[in-house]
Amino acid sequence: xxxxxxxxxxxxxxxxxxxxxxxxxxxxxxxxxxxxxxxxxxxxxxxxxxxxxxxxxxxxxxxxxxxxxxxxxxxxxxxxxxxxxxxxxxxxxxxxxxxxxxxxxxxxxxxxxxxxxxxxxxxxxxxxxxxxxxxxxxxxxxxxxxxxxxxxxxxxxxxxxxxxxxxxxxxxxxxxxxxxxxxxxxxxxxxxxxxxxxxxxxxxxxxxxxxxxxxxxxxxxxxxxxxxxxxxxxxxxxxxxxxxxxxxxxx
Amino acid sequence: xxxxxxxxxxxxxxxxxxxxxxxxxxxxxxxxxxxxxxxxxxxxxxxxxxxxxxxxxxxxxxxxxxxxxxxxxxxxxxxxxxxxxxxxxxxxxxxxxxxxxxxxxx
Numbered sequence: 001x002x003x004x005x006x007x008x009x010x011x012x013x014x015x016x017x018x019x020x021x022x023x024x025x026x027x028x029x030x031x032x033x034x035x036x037x038x039x040x041x042x043x044x045x046x047x048x049x050x051x052x053x054x055x056x057x058x059x060x061x062x063x064x065x066x067x068x069x070x071x072x073x074x075x076x077x078x079x080x081x082x083x084x085x086x087x088x089x090x091x092x093x094x095x096x097x098x099x100x101x102x103x104x105x106x107x108x109x110x111x112x113x114x115x116x117x118x119x120x121x122x123x124x125x126x127x128x129x130x131x132x133x134x135x136x137x138x139x140x141x142x143x144x145x146x147x148x149x150x151x152x153x154x155x156x157x158x159x160x161x162x163x164x165x166x167x168x169x170x171x172x173x174x175x176x177x178x179x180x181x182x183x184x185x186x187x188x189x190x191x192x193x194x195x196x197x198x199x200x201x202x203x204x205x206x207x208x209x210x211x212x213x214x215x216x217x218x219x220x221x222x223x224x225x226x227x228x229x230x231x232x233x234x235x236x237x238x239x240x241x242x243x244x245x246x247x248x249x250x251x
Numbered sequence: 252x253x254x255x256x257x258x259x260x261x262x263x264x265x266x267x268x269x270x271x272x273x274x275x276x277x278x279x280x281x282x283x284x285x286x287x288x289x290x291x292x293x294x295x296x297x298x299x300x301x302x303x304x305x306x307x308x309x310x311x312x313x314x315x316x317x318x319x320x321x322x323x324x325x326x327x328x329x330x331x332x333x334x335x336x337x338x339x340x341x342x343x344x345x346x347x348x349x350x351x352x353x354x355x356x357x
Contacts, residue, residue, distance in 0.1 A: 044258035047321040050276040053254045200279065200320035 019238065020172060020186060027242060028185040028250055031176075036197070040249035048126060048195040048247030051119075051202045055127025058120055064111025070124075073108065076131060083129040084137045084244055087148075087233045094148045094229050098125050098204060116223040122202045126193050129246030137190070137244060139237040152234025155227060161218030167231075182251070188239035189232065191248020198251065205232055253277070255350045257338055262355045263330035271302065271310075272325045275340050275348065279320040297342035300324055305334035314342075330356045 029037060039045045059076060062069045086097040095103065101124050102113040114121040141149055156167040170179070171187035178184065192205040199207075206228045213220040221227050254276040263269050275297065282294025296318060302310040309328045333356045339349045 044256065044272050045274070045323055045325075047274060047323065049256055050254045050274060050321060053256070197319075 018172075020175070022241070025188060025239065025242060026175075026186055027188055027190045027245065029190070029245060029248065031183040031185045032249075032251060036249055036251055040191075040245065046195065046247065046249055048193075048202055048249065051123045051126045051193075051195075051247065052130055054119070054123035055125075055130075058124050059127055064105065064109035066108060066110040068109050070104070070109075076127075079128050079131040081132050081135050081138070083125075083132040083246060084135050085139065087229050087236065088140070089142075089145055089148075092144075094145070094226070094233060096205075096229050096232050097128065098122075099224065099229070101125060101128070117204060117207060119202075122193050122204060125204070126202060126247045129193065129244065132244045133246055134243055136241045137236055137239050139233065139240055141237065145233070148230050148233050149237055151227075152230035152232070152237075155231050156234055156238075161213070161216035163216045165216045167212065187235060188242055189235045190239055190242050191245035191250070193246070194248040194250055196250045202247065205235070253346075253348050255338070255340070255348055257336075257350055257352050259336070259352060259354070261353070262357060265330060265332075265356050267330045268327050269330050269354075270325065270327050271336070272323065273300070273302075273338060273350075274321060274323050275300075276321050277340075277342070277346070279318065279322075281316040283316065293343075295343045295346075297322065297340050297346060299339075299341050301339050302326070302328075303337045304328060305332065306337075330354065332356050 029040065032040075039047075043049050059070045062072070083097055086100065087094050088100070089095075090100060090103060098116060098121050101121065102116075105111045106113050114124070159166045159169075167187065170184050175184050175186045189205045189208075192208070193202050195202050196208075206223055209228055209231060210220040256274040257271065258273075259271040260269050277297050278295065279297075280292055280295040282291070282296070284292045286292060294316065296316060297314050300310075300312045300314065301308055310326045312324060314322065333354060335351050335353050337349060337351045339347070341347050
């Protein structure tokens with residue numbers, strides 16, 4: 001009897017700190033006002049469409065010492081599903097889509113890397129991401145990538161900053177409630193890079209993570225930091241199977 | 252690189268009310284912000300948008316500080332005859348962008 005009660009308590013306490021069950025996951029889209037959803041759904045009103053035009057132009061423009069364009073090697077149709085698989089391993093290193101684009105730029109085009117969070121890189125990432133809109137997120141977990149995923153999970157559950165809060169406390173345990181009048185979403189990165197009305201521009205997932213770090217009064221990492229990419233990997237894995245909305249609109 | 256997107260029907264029946272939606276890429280600087288050394292950042296906004304239909308102005312908007320970046324303007328007009336609609340955005344720092352779209356009225 002005592003053993004059974006102990007087992008029950010053990011299971012119950014494990015459930016309290018657990019991740020959101022797969023069927024209960026909701027995209028940030030579902031927490032938005034009707035007007036903001038309409039803005040995202042219509043390509044004529046989604047302001048990120050302006051970046052898509054830039055991205056398309058950059059995709060087709062020759063650059064660097066090799067005088068090659070992205071389009072010279074890759075048909076854009078082949079980019080379908082690519083954004084749904086990042087971050088991914090590249091020569092043993094975990095890279096996100098922006099970093100992967102820069103690797104191609106440096107190694108293949110022989111051009112200087114684009115500035116992280118700069119307009120050009122965001123435009124290219126949005127254009128590549130757009131090809132995967134509507135496709136489910138597929139993060140492959142292998143023995144090689146597992147340590148990165150676990151590092152990301154640990155970061156998600158680690159309390160940090162002056163407010164001593166972990167990502168999980170808001171986004172796993174208190175989603176759906178309000179924080180200063182705004183709904184707390186589940187933190188699924190389904191639409192990055194996205195147009196955030198607060199930013200009045202396009203931004204990456206790392207920029208969004210930076211906002212949360214500042215929110216809990218922790219010191220944010222520099223753009224491109226390994227810690228961010230691990231967190232991105234965990235968040236994408238956590239949203240596995242959910243559909244990509246890139247480029248999304250968020251309040 | 253300034254981008255604009257205009258969304259409107261390519262064909263319409265005579266007398267039909269058509270909806271036109273325009274999106275212009277622009278950073279927008281209010282003119283009220285200061286740098287760390289206290290200097291005022293000069294205002295940089297779109298101040299006027301006009302739409303003319305075969306040379307006749309059918310819609311005009313004056314924009315002021317506090318307008319969103321990348322403004323979306325949605326308005327309607329009556330399809331009277333086939334021709335061209337000319338859109339023009341003008342503003343600070345000699346900002347001047349135009350775009351035209353054809354419409355066939357049957």
